[in-house]
Amino acid sequence: MNRALIVARKEVTETLRDRRAMLMTIATAALAGPIFLALIFNMIASQGERARTLRLPVGGAQYAPALVAFLEREGVRIQPLPADAEARIRAGELDVALVVDPAYDDQVADGKPAKVSLIYDRSRDRARASIDQAESLLRAYNRQWGAQRLMLRGVVPEVAQPLDIVAVDLATPQQSGALVLFLVAYYGLFAAVMGGMPVALDATAGERERQSLEPLLATPASAGEIVVGKWLAVAAFALLVVVVTLAGFTLTLTFAPLPPVGVPFLFGGREFVRFLVILLPMIALMPAVLLWLGSRGRTIKEAQTNLSLLLFVVSIVPVAQLFLQRREPDWLVAAPVSGQYLLLNRALRGEALAWGDLALSWVVPALLVALALWGMARRYADESVLAGK
Amino acid sequence: MIVVDRLVKSFGKHGEVHAVDDVSFVAPAGEITGLLGPNGAGKTTLLRMLATLVVADAGRATIDGRDVVADRAQVRRRLGVLSDARGLYPRLSGRENIAYYAALHGLDGAERERRIDRLVDELGLADVAKRRAQGYSQGERMKVAIARALVHDPDTILLDEPTNGLDIMSVRALRDQLRRLRASGKTLLFSSHVMQEVAALCDRIVILGRGRVVAIGTAPELMDQARAASLEDAFVTLLGSGEGLAA
Numbered sequence: 001m002n003r004a005l006i007v008a009r010k011e012v013t014e015t016l017r018d019r020r021a022m023l024m025t026i027a028t029a030a031l032a033g034p035i036f037l038a039l040i041f042n043m044i045a046s047q048g049e050r051a052r053t054l055r056l057p058v059g060g061a062q063y064a065p066a067l068v069a070f071l072e073r074e075g076v077r078i079q080p081l082p083a084d085a086e087a088r089i090r091a092g093e094l095d096v097a098l099v100v101d102p103a104y105d106d107q108v109a110d111g112k113p114a115k116v117s118l119i120y121d122r123s124r125d126r127a128r129a130s131i132d133q134a135e136s137l138l139r140a141y142n143r144q145w146g147a148q149r150l151m152l153r154g155v156v157p158e159v160a161q162p163l164d165i166v167a168v169d170l171a172t173p174q175q176s177g178a179l180v181l182f183l184v185a186y187y188g189l190f191a192a193v194m195g196g197m198p199v200a201l202d203a204t205a206g207e208r209e210r211q212s213l214e215p216l217l218a219t220p221a222s223a224g225e226i227v228v229g230k231w232l233a234v235a236a237f238a239l240l241v242v243v244v245t246l247a248g249f250t251l252t253l254t255f256a257p258l259p260p261v262g263v264p265f266l267f268g269g270r271e272f273v274r275f276l277v278i279l280l281p282m283i284a285l286m287p288a289v290l291l292w293l294g295s296r297g298r299t300i301k302e303a304q305t306n307l308s309l310l311l312f313v314v315s316i317v318p319v320a321q322l323f324l325q326r327r328e329p330d331w332l333v334a335a336p337v338s339g340q341y342l343l344l345n346r347a348l349r350g351e352a353l354a355w356g357d358l359a360l361s362w363v364v365p366a367l368l369v370a371l372a373l374w375g376m377a378r379r380y381a382d383e384s385v386l387a388g389k
Numbered sequence: 390m391i392v393v394d395r396l397v398k399s400f401g402k403h404g405e406v407h408a409v410d411d412v413s414f415v416a417p418a419g420e421i422t423g424l425l426g427p428n429g430a431g432k433t434t435l436l437r438m439l440a441t442l443v444v445a446d447a448g449r450a451t452i453d454g455r456d457v458v459a460d461r462a463q464v465r466r467r468l469g470v471l472s473d474a475r476g477l478y479p480r481l482s483g484r485e486n487i488a489y490y491a492a493l494h495g496l497d498g499a500e501r502e503r504r505i506d507r508l509v510d511e512l513g514l515a516d517v518a519k520r521r522a523q524g525y526s527q528g529e530r531m532k533v534a535i536a537r538a539l540v541h542d543p544d545t546i547l548l549d550e551p552t553n554g555l556d557i558m559s560v561r562a563l564r565d566q567l568r569r570l571r572a573s574g575k576t577l578l579f580s581s582h583v584m585q586e587v588a589a590l591c592d593r594i595v596i597l598g599r600g601r602v603v604a605i606g607t608a609p610e611l612m613d614q615a616r617a618a619s620l621e622d623a624f625v626t627l628l629g630s631g632e633g634l635a636a
Contacts, residue, residue, distance in 0.1 A: 003493055006489070006492045006493055007493075010478070010481070010489050013481065013485070014478055014480045014481055017480035017481070017521075018480060207476075210476035210477075210478075210479070211474035211475060211476030212474070212475075212476035212477060212478060213474070213476075214442065214472045214473070214474040215470060215471075215472050215474065215475060215476075215490075215534070215537070215538070216493075217442055218440045218441070218442055218465065218468070218470040218472065219465065219490060219493040219494065220462060220465045220466050220493060220494060220495070221493045222462075383437070383442060383443040383444065386437065386442060386443070386474075
């Protein structure tokens with residue numbers, strides 16, 4: 001049998017023996033999907049709930065009885081305005097409040113625009129649905145009243161509406177729930193790092209710390225064979241954890257009784273396979289980088305410091321991409337992590353995946369795998385790796 | 390047979406630490422050669438050069454006629470090394486630890502099992518080898534490490550301070566094993582800073598001090614050379630001072 005495979009098999013056996021660590025890794029990976037999806041779906045559901053029965057505190061309701069009556073007809077529950085309304089909106093306890101100006105009646109009588117203030121804090125995601133609903137109701141009232149005035153003057157209301165705006169929302173059902181998409185993609189990427197991390201640490205810095213590296217290097221196994229063997233073992237665990245994580249998301253989205261939020265979501269067997277294919281470059285790359293970083297540490301502790309840097313990069317890149325809401329440039333497909341995140345998003349949105357893009361997403365990771373393994377083999381062939389026990 | 394010819398190795402940014410400085414000696418087959426010297430005399434560095442792990446700055450060494458640098462792969466196949474670092478894999482059993490090295494040396498199937506069985510028997514590891522290495526005592530770890538180094542039946546065996554941290558029973562078991570190997574015609578090179586150890590076992594002694602060979606010979610020859618009544622006095626006299634030599 002090839003020596004690299006012998007090394008790989010030994011690393012796998014040793015890792016599997018650590019039952020507790022294995023169970024923890026698998027359990028965390030499997031539960032990530034169900035837990036986060038449950039949280040997010042509940043959040044979306046409660047947003048919908050709030051929007052359906054808008055509770056609107058109104059100040060100075062007595063100045064505009066017609067407006068209040070209109071709102072009530074539209075199903076809004078009018079409430080008295082608390083004295084500390086602004087503070088409570090800032091604190092997120094109230095979504096939105098309406099204040100009618102005391103001069104409302106006089107302004108109407110003078111034929112001037114009557115002043116009403118809508119108070120809200122748009123930075124609160126959960127309040128957004130209520131704010132939008134209150135705004136659109138006020139606009140509707142405005143339009144209705146204006147049309148009545150025009151008709152009283154013998155003018156057809158259409159005169160005041162030169163545009164007929166028809167909203168055509170191109171979001172396919174899968175395009176909704178962007179946060180869910182982000183999370184699935186994020187965890188898929190993350191799993192490739194998390195799955196390989198403990199094995200990589202143990203196989204590099206752990207081996208040095210336990211003083212078993214020197215005798216291993218004195219065997220006929222070359223540094224290259226040892227490095228490739230370790231890489232195969234770490235990649236096997238990265239693959240395992242990615243599969244478990246994705247399976248967790250797939251099973252949850254398929255079978256779990258999640259609250260109905262009107263997001264018909266496509267994540268089934270086909271998406272599972274596409275995800276796996278997209279993540280393969282990461283399943284190859286992350287273990288190589290983890291091993292390279294690990295081999296530069298004399299002790300597990302030292303290596304852990306190195307590894308946290310990688311973890312930081314992998315976790316920050318998708319977040320940055322989420323916030324940079326611009327359209328991604330084409331070359332981004334070739335960038336490791338970013339490229340995978342981009343392709344995962346496309347797959348989730350139900351877009352077709354081009355083979356060219358997939359191939360392109362492999363180029364840089366493949367080069368980096370070769371570079372990292374080469375660097376590690378050089379390190380192991382160098383006598384300084386024996387120093388400093 | 391090991392032939393060491395004027396080996397030089399320095400460390401540090403400008404090579405200012407002369408770990409091994411112009412060392413030459415011969416360790417014949419069928420004999421146990423002892424490398425004796427205080428801590429820091431260059432024993433480990435010398436053994437690492439012979440184990441092909443460290444490349445000398447100058448000079449050369451051959452093992453059974455093969456150069457340790459140019460024919461590194463061939464040398465490794467016939468070499469058993471018990472290095473200063475002798476960690477086992479804690480989650481593998483003793484037997485699995487040995488089998489891993491056997492596999493890396495290209496052994497498999499019945500041949501591998503037969504070799505492991507024999508070593509387990511010779512070293513009295515029957516019960517130990519089934520357990521995971523996690524809970525081993527110093528002596529048990531040592532014996533498994535020896536078995537691991539010998540599993541491919543090497544012609545040449547290098548041992549770096551093999552008795553460190555062992556109790557008297559384990560030391561005796563180790564000595565018996567080394568004598569058995571000598572009887573079968575192997576070349577053994579053994580480093581120690583413990584004089585009694587070397588005196589009890591070695592046919593030929595190379596005394597190292599500060600990276601240089603101070604004297605070479607059998608125990609009586611060394612006593613003669615130093616005009617000393619005991620081996621201990623001979624060591625101290627030959628090293629020129631009582632520098633850190635453990636009794």
